Amino acid sequence: MMKKLSLTLFACLLLNGAAIADEPGFKWDRATLKLIAGGDAAKGKQVAKKQKCSKCHGDTGVSEEDDTPSIAGQVPSYHFKQLMDYQSGDRDSRTMAKVARKLTREDMSDLAAHFAAQKPEPAMKQGKPMLVYEGDMQRLLLPCNVCHGKNGEGLGFEVPAIAGQKIEHFIETMEAFKEGDRENDHYGRMRFIAEQLSEDEIEELANYYSAKPVEDDDS
Ligand code: HEC
Numbered sequence: 001m002m003k004k005l006s007l008t009l010f011a012c013l014l015l016n017g018a019a020i021a022d023e024p025g026f027k028w029d030r031a032t033l034k035l036i037a038g039g040d041a042a043k044g045k046q047v048a049k050k051q052k053c054s055k056c057h058g059d060t061g062v063s064e065e066d067d068t069p070s071i072a073g074q075v076p077s078y079h080f081k082q083l084m085d086y087q088s089g090d091r092d093s094r095t096m097a098k099v100a101r102k103l104t105r106e107d108m109s110d111l112a113a114h115f116a117a118q119k120p121e122p123a124m125k126q127g128k129p130m131l132v133y134e135g136d137m138q139r140l141l142l143p144c145n146v147c148h149g150k151n152g153e154g155l156g157f158e159v160p161a162i163a164g165q166k167i168e169h170f171i172e173t174m175e176a177f178k179e180g181d182r183e184n185d186h187y188g189r190m191r192f193i194a195e196q197l198s199e200d201e202i203e204e205l206a207n208y209y210s211a212k213p214v215e216d217d218d219s
């Protein structure tokens with residue numbers, strides 16, 4: 001009981017304060033949250049069509065490649081922030097920088113609303129990794145589900161859904177946090193966590209949260 005309580009308190013601390021260096025430029029404020037809440041899914045669908053998001057992310061935001069993230073059912077504010085981070089360069093991707101450059105903030109909030117309404121793939125849920133449910137206090141690792149939700153569905157406005165994510169993207173982005181190549185997470189929360197995970201642990205977590213790998217056609 002005490003352990004649960006102190007874990008929760010620690011989570012609140014990490015979610016709210018305890019600033020660490022290398023903060024991304026993006027700032028949450030009321031105007032931004034309002035803009036996102038007002039996102040128009042029908043307009044977002046039009047923008048997605050014009051910008052050909054489906055070429056890489058699939059017709060309904062479920063990607064057909066294991067190394068391209070799915071964006072269906074994503075928490076809209078997380079989606080919005082990623083597009084802003086690609087535009088500013090705080091999250092490094094040549095491909096997405098090219099896409100984000102053409103978008104206004106309104107486009108981004110409309111796109112986020114459109115893709116949030118799409119259905120994600122189910123997670124594989126292989127095994128029951130200790131790190132998901134209990135974390136590891138020895139290493140100050142909170143359980144993933146404290147932040148990402150009981151079923152990996154995301155939480156609040158900052159924490160993304162990770163259930164049904166594409167497996168190679170999941171592993172690659174965890175490794176990018178681990179190496180510091182992805183550094184757009186506020187307070188360095190994901191970097192702090194990923195830094196301490198072994199490759200085996202990352203794989204175990206991927207097999208739990210990710211969607212089944214895409215079948216190879218030519219076999
Ligand atoms: C040419 C292929 C391509 C196109 C077109 C494209 N994307 Fe992406 N997208 C990617 C790749 C690859 C990544 C992963 C980049 C990385 O590792 O950061 C990505 C990442 C993202 C992410 C972050 C996902 C996450 O889970 O963190 C979002 C959100 C996103 N794209 C939205 C869009 C939207 C909206 C459009 C259309 C306006 C779009 N993308 C068009 C290839 C593409």
Ligand code: HEC
Nearest residue numbers: 014131142143144147158159160162173184185189190205
């Ligand atoms: C203290 C809260 C917290 C905990 C605990 C936490 N995360 Fe996260 N995670 C976040 C936040 C916040 C982000 C979004 C960072 C950003 O803005 O890009 C994130 C992002 C991610 C992403 C990137 C998603 C994508 O689509 O690119 C993955 C994967 C992830 N977390 C996996 C995990 C796993 C696995 C665990 C458990 C070992 C975990 N997280 C524990 C807060 C947390």
